[in-house]
Amino acid sequence: MSDEITAEQLRQELKDVDEELAELRRLTGDAEARRGQDSDTSEGYIEPEEIATELTGIAETEAVIDTLEQRRERIEAQLKALG
Template identity: 65%
Template sequence: MSDQPTTEEIRQRITDLDAEIAELRRLDGDAQARRGEDGGESEGIIENEELATELTGIAENQAVIDVLLQRRESLEAKLNAAK
């Protein structure tokens, strides 16, 4: 038995990654849209710590997306090499 994934397994991994990337991009878009919004009980002032936390979360999310895109590219290369 080989440790190498089949082309169908690679395709499934790519499909799974595409779904995960799409969800993270959706969440990123939501976070970008909310960035700097005041809460319902706010007096109109955004705390520096809150803004920093939001920006850090957005940056971390983008870093995860970048890693997943690299993984997807690697799987695409394996799939193309198997053809």
């Protein structure tokens, strides 16, 4: 059995990465849309810790997105190399 990756395997991996990117972008958009909104039980004041936690989560998700985009570019390059 060969250790070489086939074009079909790369296309599937690319599809998986695209799906993961779409989900992470959706989650980031949801989090950004909610950022700073009061909850139903809020008295109009958002704790600084809550804001920091939300911003950290968004930043971490964006870092994962960046990593996945780099992975996507590598996969596309591999596919192109296979011709």
